[in-house]
Amino acid sequence: MPVPADLETEATRLREAMAEALTAEGALAGSAWRQAVETVPRHRFVPGFYLPAAERDEQGMTVWEPVTAELDRGRWLAAAYSDTTLITQFDGEEADWKQSAVRHGGAPTSSSTLPSLVLRMWEDAEVTEGHTVLEIGTGTGYSTALACDHLGSAAITSVEVDPYRLEAAANTLFGLGHTPTLAVADGLYGYWPEAPFDRIVAACSFRAVPPALISQTRPGGKILLTLSGWLYGYARVLLTVGDDGTAKGPLLGGTVSFMSARTHAAPAFGNPAHWAAGLPETGRAAKHGPERITAATEEAFHLRFLAQSAVPDAQLTMVGEVVHLVDVITGSAATLAPGEGTWHVRQGGPVKLWDRIESVLSAYDAAGRPGPETFRLHVHDGGQHLRHPGLPGLSLPRL
DSSP states (O other): OOOOHHHHHHHHHHHHHHHHHHHHTTSSTTOTTHHHHHHSOGGGGOSEEEEEOSSOOTTSOOEEEEEEHHHHHHHHHHHHTSSOOEEEEETTBOOOGGGOOOEESOOEEEEEOOHHHHHHHHHHTTOOTTOOEEEEOOTTSHHHHHHHHHHOGGGEEEEESOHHHHHHHHHHHHHTTOOOEEEEOOGGGOOGGGOOEEEEEEEEEESSOOHHHHHTEEEEEEEEEEEOOTTOOOEEEEEEEOTTSOEEEEEEOSOOOOOBOGGGSOOOOOOHHHHHHTSOSOOEEOSSOTHHHHSSSHHHHHHHHHHHHHSTTEEEEEETTEEEEEETTTTEEEEEEEOSSSEEEEEESSSOHHHHHHHHHHHHHHTTOOOGGGOEEEEETTEEEEEOTTSTTEEOOOO
């Protein structure tokens, strides 16, 4: 269907305004990516998406409003050229944008990541002309298009686990003249047919570094990943691959989060009340309260990742004021209930979950509360270890 000329004129204006805003914010300062931002039509990759309503529903769930050109062209186009993540899929279900409806709650499973973060990822990975690149998580294809525009399609391989998402992205990419190598594949295993790569960049998160990615990176090449887990603690790491097949590199600063790779998503754990019913009736006063890892602060964001390294199979949820920790692998559980000036802990099972988290919090405080940039991740045959002189013994789970 032909696109109205006035729409393309307005989209061009909005792209230029977005590039100007990103430059002013530092996301494009001195960047060679600005031409790509001004050229790639993001609206072509997001024919429909969801935005949160101003208020939650009666059950406290987020109300997600569909946004399309047919429903409100001005809102759709303005959002497409805002520095905002646009949710395009919930619970792995494709939306029918011709008959879209308001959603209540749900787990986002695909999106168009906010442009400033897309650019930050490409730049943090130190991607330059001449590099061959594997992108994990094609999504809508917007990030892929930026890379193709800047580096040339021949340099780009992009994989996506969802065949419907990839088909939609491929149609838009090819329609714009971009011809990267695209494949339906699980990013956990990279993409051997096009390996080795100079750079691997993931737009999803993993519980630990997939070994296949190290094997598919040239010596001296770099891998940029977001690490996550079932406590929803996140950290980004930039690894350099050595001649011996090992990899190491620093954690990066900031509070970036990505959706989990689908094979690394947390399992359902049932009813928290069932887990709590099996705990001892007596407990102890907590040395550290759960707000240390649940508060909406950068430090808590960082601490949740460190705590997660100590209890990699634990999940956290709240029922009223009570915090529940559940480990479906070992059958361990813990609850923290508020008391008079403290929290009361009850624990059961082979792993004392809150004891382990408290040991990390205490060591973190004793080490002077070090930021993420002071940690390095070492990946080798013996495992994946977070190294910091003040916090020994932190590892990522084996895949």
